[in-house]
Amino acid sequence: MVFGFSLFGCESDEIRALNKAQACMDEVPADNPSVAGQCFAYVEKYSSQQANILKCSIKLTEGGLGTDKIVDAYKVSKDDSLSGSQKQVAYLGALTLSSYALAQEAYGYCVLSEISGLKFIGGLAQISSMLGTAYDPGNPSGSIAAIESALNGCVTGSSCDMAATGAIVADLSDTYCANPTSDQEVCSDINQAIDAAGGDAELAARQFMCQLQNKTYVAGSCQ
Numbered sequence: 001m002v003f004g005f006s007l008f009g010c011e012s013d014e015i016r017a018l019n020k021a022q023a024c025m026d027e028v029p030a031d032n033p034s035v036a037g038q039c040f041a042y043v044e045k046y047s048s049q050q051a052n053i054l055k056c057s058i059k060l061t062e063g064g065l066g067t068d069k070i071v072d073a074y075k076v077s078k079d080d081s082l083s084g085s086q087k088q089v090a091y092l093g094a095l096t097l098s099s100y101a102l103a104q105e106a107y108g109y110c111v112l113s114e115i116s117g118l119k120f121i122g123g124l125a126q127i128s129s130m131l132g133t134a135y136d137p138g139n140p141s142g143s144i145a146a147i148e149s150a151l152n153g154c155v156t157g158s159s160c161d162m163a164a165t166g167a168i169v170a171d172l173s174d175t176y177c178a179n180p181t182s183d184q185e186v187c188s189d190i191n192q193a194i195d196a197a198g199g200d201a202e203l204a205a206r207q208f209m210c211q212l213q214n215k216t217y218v219a220g221s222c223q
Helices: 002-026 033-042 049-062 067-075 084-094 100-113 116-131 138-157 162-174 184-195 201-211
Strands: none
Touching: 002 033, 033 049, 049 100, 049 116, 067 084, 084 116, 084 138, 084 184, 100 116, 100 162, 116 138, 116 162, 138 162, 138 201, 162 184, 162 201, 184 201
């Protein structure tokens, strides 16, 4: 009886902590999303799926991925004034967080959440944050060109974390993209990159970065 009571007590403590974290998130101002980091302490010691969902959301928000940026990402993905590849490059750039380290942390919790949509957003946010070049809705053409330049720099250079990027691409192919309601345009790029890479994570990353631009990785560059 004592053991059963202890379990119930721990569960109640976690539920209260989750509610406090959610209430904290509800108060995060849109113009200062970094304060979401203050909500993390409520759930830090818990490892349930619900806790990891909140941890993923807290870290993404802390990095600047608030409702406004999600809306920007959605709008640019539907902007018919842009080509298909420009939409995808801009969509990726719209998910950039304030730091790569924070994006890595967020993605880890998004994976643990076991929610494929969160893994997708978290994974693309980590890749975009590695590039360090965000989409600017006030300067669409200029920011898209800058993101493409950053993608090409990763493809041809050696300073980007391509192994981690390839692992994200492979994971999204196996999970998020297996869902028929997934973003089929991005998943087409992901799956083509995986097929062309033959199990090589870094090659998958380079193929994906080229596929986003409607190109193919050939002889060390996107062509």
